[in-house]
Amino acid sequence: VQLVECGGGRVQPGGSLRLSCVAPGFTFEDYAIGWSRQAPGKERERVTCISPFDDSTFYEDSVKGRFTISSDSKKNTVYLRMNRLTPEDTAVYYCAASGTTGVCVESMFGTYAMNYWGKGTLVTVSS
Helix, strand or coil, rough: CCCCCCCCCEEECCCCCEEEECCCCHHHHCCCCEEEEEECCCCCEEEEEEHHHCCCCCCCCCCCEEEEEEEEECCCCEEEEEEECHHHHEEEEEEECCCCCCCCCCCCCCCCCEEECCEEEEECCCC
């Protein structure tokens, strides 16, 4: 399963970006999908996750109220809308999918427990 993220780029503080994640041949609506990020010199950390069963969503405190995860089953695409971006949001953002469950499970490594990961897309917040 290959996940492909796009939509990263450079944005000024206070700006917005929307990331997309697609996976040809993989049905998103059956499994939990999450976004994690890794800032320069830091460990990868979870950001948000969506469960397909009831569209329940989970957010880390650092992005609550600013980021929104959503999915479009017809397009088989998951989005991450990021508003009011700050320099602390600068990171490579990774899309990940569970191939075994529709439940968002936190892993002991600081991310979500996922089976499939994309290569990431870089988001740089800078003036």
